[in-house]
Amino acid sequence: MIGSILSALPLHIPDGFLTAPVALIGWLFVLLLIGWALRQTREQLGERQVPLMGILAAFIFAAQMLNFPVAGGTSGHMLGGALSAIVLGPWAAVLIMTCVVAVQALLFQDGGLLVLGWNILNMGVLTAFTGYFVYQGARKMLGNTRRAILIAGFVGGWLSVMVGAIATAVELAVSRTSPLGVALPAMAAVHSLIGIGEGLITAAALAFIAQTRPDLLRFSARPPATRSAGWVWGGLLIALVVTLFSPWASPSPDGLERVAEDQGFLAKGLDPLYQILPDYTVPLVKSEAGATILAGVVGVLLVFGIAYGVAWLRRARPSSS
C-alpha cells in the first residue's frame, strides 16, 4: 500500500490540480521552448533529427519500464531527462521528453491535457537542463575519470528529479492547491528518495556507455563555448521559473526541529523506506519547515551557480590567452 502510493506519487500532474490561468502560462513557456529546441536540434542533426529523436523518445519510454525492486513494493525506475540531456545535449532531450510526456498524457491519461505544458516543463525541460548543467559542472570539477562520470551522473540525475519535484510543488502552491510550506517539503522528501534511483541508473548507464561507445559521450565533452546560446537560455529559464514564483514563497521558519529531522532522514538515505509516509503526513501540520524550502532552493541555485561559474571560467580562458 505504502509502496504503491509512493511509486504512484509522480510528477505527472492531473487536470484539476492547477488553475486554468496557471495551466495556460505553462503552455506559453513550453511552446516557446519547443520551437527553440526544434531549431537547435535541426541545426545540430539536420535531416537525421526526426529518426534519431523519435527512436530515442521510444527508448526513454521503454527504459521507463525497466524497473528494479527497492523495498516494500516500491520499484525504482528512471524518468530519463537527465540521461538523455547528458548524452545528447539539453535541447535534444527537451524534444525527446516532450514527446514522451505528451504521449503518456494522450494515450494513458498519465498527467492531464490542460496541464500538459507544466508536465513537459517539469519532467522534460527542467530535468534535462538540470541534469545537463550539473553533470557538466561536476565533470569540470572532477576531471575525466570513470569515478567522475559516476559521481557527476548520480548528482545530475538526483538533482534533476529534485528540481522537477520542487517546480511541481511551486505550481501546486501558486494554484492554491497546497500551501508551499507543505507541498515543498513533502515533494522534496519523497523525491529525494525517488531521485536516488534516477541518480544510480543514470550513473550506471553513463558508465556503461562510456565503456562501450565512448565516442557517443563526446557531445557532453565538447567545450561549452560552442554552444553558449544553450547556456544562456538554460540559465535564463531557471532564473525565470525561480523568480516568477518567488513572491508566493512564504517561508515561515518555525519548524527547526522538523528540519533537523528531515536532514537526518535524508542523510540516512535508503534503508528505512517505511518512514516516508510519516514524513509525508507530518507536514500536514500547518506552518512547516520553511527553512527546508530555502535550503533546498539555495542548494539548487548554488550547484547551478558553481556549474555555471566554472564553465564560464573555462570558456573565458581560451579567449584571454
Added chain:
Amino acid sequence: MHVNLVDQYVRGTSTIHRLDTRVKVTATLLLILSVSLMPAGKWVAFAFLWAITLVLTAAAGIPIGSVLRRSLIALPFALAALTLLVTVPGPPLLELPRVGWTVSEPGLVRFASILLKSWLSVQIAIILAATTHLTDLLWALNSLHVPRLLIAIISFMYRYLFVLAGEGFRMARARQARSAAPAGSQSTGGNLAWRARVTGWMVGQLFLRSYERSERVYQAMAARGYRGQIRRLDPPPLSPRDLMLGALPVTAYAVILAAANWC
C-alpha cells in the same frame, strides 16, 4: 508484442469515433478547460457535467465501468491536495483526535472540488483516447498548428515504441531468468546498489541499441530518398455536421459553467 498501446475501443464505429479528429481534440480541450474553470462547491453543476460525460461515454460505446476504472489513475495525486482539509480557515467540521487538527468546511469543499474536477477531466480525456487512434490524433494536431517536426518525431516514436519496448522486455526477462532467489524471498540479486547498477547497465545497453537502430533507420530512409521532409495529404475541409456535433457538448458545458458562476 506484449505492450498493448492501442485502446481496445478505438476500432468502434460510433458517431464519436467518426467525428472529425480536429473537432474532437478541440472539443476535449474546451471541455477540460471549462471543468477547470468551475467554481468550487457547485455540486449540482458538477453532477450535470458528469451526466454529460456519461452520455458521451455511452454514445461512444465504451463500457462505463472501464472508464471509471481507468479514471482512478489520478487518484494518488489527491495526496497533494489533502492539506487543504486542514489549512483552509473556516468553521470547523471535524476535530481529528490526538493530532489536534481541525477539518474546516471550506477546506473540505475545495478538496472535494479539486478531486471532482480531476476525475471529470480524466474521463473526458479517456473518451478522446478511447475513440481516436494516435495516428489520427497526431494528424489532427498537425492541422491545428502543432509544429510539423514535433508531430513527425512523435509518429516515429510511436512506430518504434513497440520494437524498443519489446527489446526492453526481453532484457528484463533475461535478467529475471538469471536472478535466482529462495522461494518466498522478495529480494532478487544483490543489494539495492547492485540492482540499481544492473538496471543502469540495461538502460545503457538499451540506449546503445536504440541509437544504433536510429542510425540504421536513417540510412535506410536516406537510401530511399528522404531529405528531411515528411509529406502529408492536406486535411479535408471541416464538415458543418461535425462542427455542430462537436459544439453540442461544449455549449452544454459552457451553459452549466455560466449557470454555476451566476447562481
